[in-house]
Amino acid sequence: MNTIAANIKRQPANQPQTLYKILIILGLCHLLNDSLQAVVPAMFPILQKSMSLSYTQLGIIAFALNMVSSIMQPIVGWYTDKKPMPFALPIGLTSTLIGIILLALVPSYTLVILSVMLIGIGSAIFHPEGSRVAYMAAGTKRGLAQSIYQVGGNTGQALAPLITALVLVPLGQIGGLWFAPVALTAVLMLAYIANWYTSQLSLNRKKKIHSSSETKPLTKKIWMALAILLFLIFARSWYISCMTNFYAFYLIDNYSFSIRESQIYIFAFLAAGALGTFFGGPLADRFGRRNVILASILGSAPLTILLPYAPAPLAFVMLLLTGFVLMASFSVMVVYAQELVPGKVGTMAGLTVGLAFGMGAMGSVALGSFADAAGMPLTIKLVGMLPLLGLLGLFLPSDLNWRIGQREV
Incomplete structure (x- = not known):
């Protein structure tokens, strides 16, 4: 009994600390990365007018951006789980820097596609490695750490409407050049993160953190949980893709809004989403990952x-x-997947976040084509039904056991 008490007293001292400095810098880098990526949908109203593009063509641009990122993210995550590459972070942002400069200058639709693919490559490299750094710096607060990291990205996405209203509307396509210094700043900050990441790898290598988890095969219940989780990501991603890419046109057509006015509404949606992202992690640390996932998807359905x-x-x-x-x-959802499959931090981050981009990409093309054929009002109404698929979350296993290191589900 005394031995048990002594072990309990010693346990907090052995717990890894939450490194807020690293998490905040990483979250800021995520903000810069995703604000650059958000320039693409923010530029849609500008490109539609200057190049006379249809909704379908705009959807293809979003598809090119998100699909490249989606396909590459799980691959990057899988590879770096085996062979971590700290300096891939600044290298990936360099690809984004090149893409954003080209996007501001290119005169043709084909070159726009090439530009956004370069931005997508940068995103594909950044996200799984960034999620790994957040996991490494989390200590015992994985939900909070992932929230700090992800809220940076969602805040960056939320800036897209302001980018449109304040920069792209008055300056046009060439206004994208204003974001080249933003990309360069992100590259420099990620070089600092990469140095810290490298030092941590040497420590983790000595501890052999992943050796035990990699030998355990995944059970059928774990595969089923992953399948349900990915389907919920599908439903959420299609809805968010519709809102970020097309809801502005709905506002313009149905409420006679100007482009600038419509972007204020999109900003409100995304800014509130960034706030929700931040609070979701700590709530999940307290009440469980599954409970927050269910409340989030199903709770949004009436709205x-x-x-x-x-x-x-x-x-x-x-x-x-x-x-x-x-x-x-x-x-x-990212933390749920990472804890469900320990030792595959990058793979799970690439799968969950990458799939979100990929599903958004397919949704952009499908919803753009449907809107061309049936009209934007009907499209918005039908997409509003997607969160009802959150009922599938009832079949997710409780994380209360395996989130502390066990695998029984």
Whole structure:
């Protein structure tokens, strides 16, 4: 009994610390990375007018950006689980830097596609490695750490409407050059993170952190849990893709908004989503990953279904609530997958976050084509039903056991 008590007293001292300095710098880098990526959909109204593009063509641009990132993220994560590459972080942002410069200058639709693919490559490299750094710096607060990391990215995405209203509307396509210094700043900050990452690798190599978890095969229940989780990501990603890429056109057509006014609404949705992302992680640390995932997806369904029927002032409030509730599960799903399959931090981050981009990519093309054929109002109404698929979350196993290191589900 005394031995047990002594072990309990010693345990807190052996717990790894949460490194807030690294997490905050990483979150800021994520903000810069995703604000650069957000320039692409933010430029849609500009490109539509200057190049006379259809909704389908805009969807293909989003597809090129997100699909490259989606395909590469799990591959990068899988490879770096075996052979971590700290300096891939600044190298990836260099690809984004080149892409953002080209996007501001290219005169043709084909070259726009090439530009966004370079941005997608940078994103594919950054996200799984960034998630790994957040995991390494988390200590015992994995939900909070992932939230700090992910809230940076979602805040960067939320800046897209402001980018449109304040930079791209007055300056046009060439305004994208203003973001080249942003990309360079991110490269320099990630060089600092890469140095810290390298030092941690030498320590972790001595401890052989992943050796035991890699020998355990995945059970059928774990595979089923992953399949359900990915399907929920599919539902959330299609809805968010519709809102970020096309809801501005709905506002312009149905409420007679200007481009600038419509972007304020999109900003409200994304900014509330960033806030929800931050609070989702700590709530999951306290109440469980599965519970927060369920509350997030299903809790947003009444709002998304009623949103198309709301008058403009009420729609603004509903957008705030929808963004907060729906995005509360963003970082939680990443941590859920990483704890479900220990030792595969990069692979799970690439799979969950990468799939989100990929599903958004396919959604952009499909929803753009549907909107061309059936109209944007019907598209928005039907997409509002997607969060009802959150009912599948009832079949997710409770994380209360395996989130502390056990694998029984």
